[in-house]
Amino acid sequence: MxxxxxxxxxxxxxxxxxxxxxxxxxxxxxxxxxxxxxxxxxxxxxxxxxxxxxxxxxxxxxxxxxxxxxxxxxxxxxxxxxxxxxxxxxxxxxxxxxxxxxxHESSSSLDEVVVVGSRSQTARTNIQTPVPVDVIGTKELKAFAQTDISQILNYAAPSFNSNRQTVADGTDHIDPISLRGLGPDQVLVLVNGKRRHTTALVNINGTFGRGTVGTDLNTIPAAAIERIEVLRDGAAAQYGSDAIAGVINLVLKKETPWTASLLYGQHASNTLGRSFADGQTTQFDLNKGYKVGSRGYINIGAQYLNRGATNRGGIDTRPLLYSGLPTRGANESESDFVNRYRVLKTDDDAKAQAAGLDRNNMLVGNSAIRNLGVLANGAFGIGKTAEMYFQTGFTDKQGKAAGFYRIPSQSTQIDLSIYPNGFLPTINTRVQDVSFSAGVRGQVGGWQFDLSNTFGQNRIRFDITNTVNASLPTGTSPTGFYAGTLRFAQNTVNADASKRHELSGVITALNTAFGAEFRMDSYEIQAGEELSYSFGQPSKNIEGRKIGTSFTAAGAQVFPGFKPSNALSKSRTNTGVYADFEAEFGPRLLLGAAGRYENYSDFGGNFSYKATGRYTLFRDISVRGALATGFRAPSLHQRFLNNESTQFVNNVPRQILTVNNDNSVVRQFGVGSLKPELTKTYSLGLVGKLGKGVTFSVDAYKILIKDRIVFSSQFVREADPSGIVNTILNTVDPNQQINSVQFFTNAISTRTLGLDVVLTDRIRIEKNSLTLTAAANFNNTKVTQIKGSDQIEKNADLYAKLFDRTEKSRFESSVPRSKINLSATYTAGRWDFLLRTVRFGKVTFISTTDPFNNDGTPRMVDGVPYPTANDQTFSAKWITDITVTYRFLKTVSASIGATNLFDVYPDQAYINPRNNATNLSGDPTTRYSGNLDNTSNGRFLYSRAVTQFGFNGRFLFGRVNVSF
Missing domain, CATH: 2.60.40.1120 (Carboxypeptidase-like, regulatory domain)
Known part of the structure; x- marks a missing residue:
């Protein structure tokens, strides 16, 4: 509700x-x-x-x-x-x-009227704006087989990146997004120019965007969207917090005829000697606009999506599944140890075979999703100079994803009387998203006004199935638990006014705009049922069990529920005012300036400004640029999230404690309350037309971010020679069940340099047309400073754990530093041919453990050097899509096509030779070890920590389109 x-x-x-x-x-x-x-x-x-x-x-x-x-x-x-x-x-x-x-058909997809980025009453195309804006229209939205907004943008907009994650709890169902190489929470999303709320989920697992809160673009039906405008420039002075990398504005359809489309497709792929036919996808889109009176309309768009799971997991390489690995006795010869090891291995394999225990025991790929969404918008004339408008939407998205398989030998995490052969726990999410916006806009005395109220809420419920609470007495645990609910809501009131002044003299026209905004955010964590989080069952005086001296794991395996101590309800308010001016100095020069002040109830105020300019050099060629400051307010999620989770670090399960920023544990590390990120953005570009058909834009940018909020690395008990972490954790966990602690802090500063290039040409061939587009983004983000509290910085071990090598790589190299998009559309009579190829640049994973000591000597593990191959770069790849459409009638067409036509996969993750199930060496420096690479015992054949375009291979589809 x-x-x-x-x-x-x-x-x-x-x-x-x-x-x-x-x-x-x-x-x-x-x-x-x-x-x-x-x-x-x-x-x-x-x-x-x-x-x-x-x-x-x-x-x-x-x-x-x-x-x-x-x-x-x-x-x-x-x-x-x-x-x-x-x-x-x-x-x-x-x-x-x-x-x-x-x-007449536009000579270029670039040459489109845009709304975002300026409050001027003068209509401008995106080659006339002082900052770069991409426009993605209806044809591009429906041309290929991508079924949701984040994937459509991933292949259509070079500066945008988003990939589905795997084995990452709730992040399996909400795709993190990136613009210009920055994080999910550094891009602002608007719908018809109104701020869109974020999700209730914080990405806390080992994926891109770890520690951030983004907007779930996939809760918005693509059928309802007329076009997408991507503003590639800092715009906090115009739109407020989050608009650091830019703004994505989803413009909804108005009065349109009945349109419907039905798509069916599935992956048909081969990799590493195996064939796959999975990921079956059915999508039905429906849209209809109605004319209301002489100046009104209502448009309704709906979408149903049912996407099956995919699995590209590898074979579990652990030699033994039912018992722990043996150790060589002090007086045991190597040959005797190997013989004993071999007998154990033979017995273990026989037991697995008799039980039907498959070593391909993970689901590594896309989670299963069922998504039903509807979005309506409309407007109604009031008198002759005003109109009332609204938009409202509801989405119900249900997802099912798996975690890590629990093998029988993991005795503290399993109840063998329930799962004698282990189990694969599943996380079931139900995401319900609602939104409503209404307002009135019009003209009074030459001033355009717009008064509105926008409400949005995202709620995520977690139910864990095929699992167990291992701390309960043997045979008594349920196998399913309600683990709790996250909720985020936002209500925004806006008042805007603008006027264009026609002048004479040096300034020929001046557009002035003023406005105010009041926003309330609220964030809730609702506790799960007792057995989803408990150690034993305290309400019935049932003590948690031990195996020998080892405590069993509390709560539901894969996702312990939120405890009552985790539950909270927090809110804050924000008041902002802005002024925006744009002056025309004749037809050649345009200068703009904007300033915005915002005051948050929880951390105070901030002032941002922006200056823009565009100068026409000759004919249709212009130079443009901008200088802006900005900020991003820490989210309520980052300030107050607290929970426990089970995560696998170097293949070892750990209980991880996440504490909120006001917790006494954080204070014991000397870390203070969160403050906003502060930014400076510079951009300079050249844009224009060449002849009748060619348009181009080239824009360079530099983004500096100070006090960037990060999710710290894990401070681990056993990796703490000073004992500080043990002492701190013992204050909240005297039973020492919690292995590590992590929290949010303003720890780093970054610098991002980049270049965007877009070139489009439309060629007429008799009655046919050919449109060619080339677009590219090149970006490079560097962490320029890592800072901690005085207490952390004076302790080398704590400082190394504050923001380790892996966390640094998430910012610097976990998304492609380059992306090139080449596309061609050829229309001939009833036929449309669309061909697109996208080059996803290289990405690099950096492991937590540095293969070298501070003095440059190799780090030793088991008497041999730690493998440098754990730091791995995955090379650039080209992904090619094709669609062929035939129009039977003006109102009926059919399309067939393929995405990833040539079945391209990323480079395979490095597997250490010792990570081999048949490696039964008695020598401790050469025998089996699964923690010397990043495959989690061979099950992740492709990296899940850094992603380019996913790893599901070729997708074939057919689609029927009908309009009435």
């Missing part, structure tokens, strides 16, 4: 609906919009009266009707894929003026 009673800021935002403006409408203008080349009707064309909010859209027959007062008006006609036209018309009170307009 939606906890509206907890959102105290809703009522102020609804006051805006008392602003009703009335007026008597005249006859106006009407007509039909057609394609200049084919004569076909163009539905969904946006028609706006210049310098006003008055407007409408064409229906499925391309017809429109727009009431207007008598006088002279300029109408702007725009639609994605077509060149924008402006036409002057003189209306009277006697009868409607008939104005039919033909529109």
């Amino acid at each position: 939606i906890d509206l009673y907890k959102v105290k800021a809703v009522l102020p935002g609804l006051v805006c609906f008392s602003l009703l403006i009335t007026g008597v409408m005249a006859q106006g203008v009407q007509g039909r919009i057609t394609n200049g080349a084919s004569g076909a009707a163009i539905p969904g064309v946006s028609i706006v009266v210049s310098n006003s909010t008055t407007g409408t859209t064409t229906d499925e027959n391309g017809a429109y009707s727009l009431p207007l007062s008598a006088g002279s008006h300029t109408l702007r006609f725009s639609s994605l894929g077509f060149e924008t036209r402006s036409v002057s018309v003189q209306t009277t009170n006697e009868k409607p003026v008939v104005l039919d307009v033909s529109m």
Whole structure:
């Protein structure tokens, strides 16, 4: 349910609906919009009266009707894929003026009118804006087989990265995103220009984006989206916190005809001598827009997605599954030890074979997802100068993912009377996402105003199945548990006003904009049932069991539930004001300046500013640039998250304690409360048109981030020579069941350098057309400073664990430093041919253990040097997609195609020769060891710590599209 009673800021935002403006409408203008080349009707064309909010859209027959007062008006006609036209018309009170307009296909997908990045009333294409903006239209959204927004953007926008994670708890079901190489929480997401709420999940496992909170783009149905605008520039001075790397604005459809599409596909792949036919996917999209009165519409988009799981896991290389590895006795010869070891191995293999225990015991790949979502938006005219608008959505997403297999020999984590052959625990999530936004906008005295209220909530429930609480008496544990719920809600009230001033003199026009925002965030952790987290069952005086002197693991294996001590309900408020100016110095020079002040109830205030400029060098060639400061407020999740989880570190299960930033444990490390990240962004670019068909943009950028919030490395008991970690953990865990502790802190500063390049050309070949696009992003992030508290910095062991080599690599090399996108679209009669190839640049994993000591000598493990191959670079790869579409009728078409046509996989993860199930050597320096590489006993054949494009191989699909 939606906890509206907890959102105290809703009522102020609804006051805006008392602003009703009335007026008597005249006859106006009407007509039909057609394609200049084919004569076909163009539905969904946006028609706006210049310098006003008055407007409408064409229906499925391309017809429109727009009431207007008598006088002279300029109408702007725009639609994605077509060149924008402006036409002057003189209306009277006697009868409607008939104005039919033909529109021609745009020479470039770059040349699209954009909303994000400027509050100017002047419509600009993205080659006219002072900062870079990508526009991804409806055709690109539906051209290929990517089924959700994050994957669509991953292949369409070079500066954007997102990959599905595996064996990462809740992160299996919510894909982390990256823009310009920065983190998921450093990109702001808008829907129709309104701030979108983040998820309730913090990524705390060993994946990209560890320690961050992002927005789940996949809760928004792609069917409802008209276009996506990606602003590639710091914009905190315009939009507030999080807009460090840029802004993604999802623009929703308006009045459109019935459209429906049905896709079915699956992976058909071969790798390492095995064939796979899995990941069966069914997706159904439906969208319909309705005209309401003369100036109103309602559009509804819905999506159903059922995606099957994939598995590219390897064979478990542990020699023994039912018993622990033997150790050589003090007086035992090597040959006697090897013979004893071989007998154990033979018996163990026979027992596994008799029980049907498969060594391919993991699910390493995409989790199974069922996603049902609907999103509606609309607007209704009020009088002749204002309109009321809304958007609302609901998504129910259910996911099922697996953890690490518990083998029978892991005695403290298993109940052999229930699972004599081990078990694979599963994490079941239910993500429910709701949103509602409403407002009124219009014109009063030459000023454009917009008053709105936006509410959003993300709730994630965790249920753990096929598991056990190993601390309960033998044979008494349930095999399923409710582990708790996370909830995040946000309510935002906005008031914006802007006006364009036509001037004479040096400044020919000045756009001024002012606004205010009030936001309330709330974050909750709800405890799971007792047995999901307990050691034994304290409510019934049942003590947790031991095996010898070893404590068994508390709570549900793979995901211990949230304890009552973890439960919390926190909230904060934020008030912001801004001013934004944009001046035109004739037709060649545009300069802008913006400033924003925000004050948070939990950590205080911040002021950000931005300066932009664009100068036309000659004809359609311009130079543009920006200088901006920004900030990102620490999320409530980062401030208050606290829980326990089971994680595998070097193949060893550990109980990890995450403490919130105000906890006394953090204070014992000398770490203070979180403060905002502060940024400076610089960009400089060249943009324009070459001839009739070619458009280009080249933009360089530099992003400096100070006091960046990170999730610390794990401070481990046994890796603590000073004893400080033991002492601190014993204050909260006298039974010493918790192995490690981690927390959030402002520990690092980073520098990101990058370059974005986009080049597009449309070529007409008689009646056919060929569109070519080349786009690329190159980025390089470096950690320039690591700082801890005085207590941490004076202790070399603690300082090394604050932000270790692996954590550093997550920022510097875990997403591709380059991505190149080449695409071609050829239309010939009823046929469309689409070909795209994307080069995902190299990524590098850096292991926690440095293979060298501080003096440069090799680090020794078991008497041999630690393998440098644990630091591994995975080479760049090209991924090719193809789609062929045939239009049977104007309203019916069918597509077939493939993503990853050539079945390309990332480089395989390095496997140490000693990580081999048949390695029964008696020599401790050469016998079996599974912790000398990153494959977790051979089961992760491809890296899960750093990802380029996933590792599922070829995907074949068919799709039918129908419109009415």
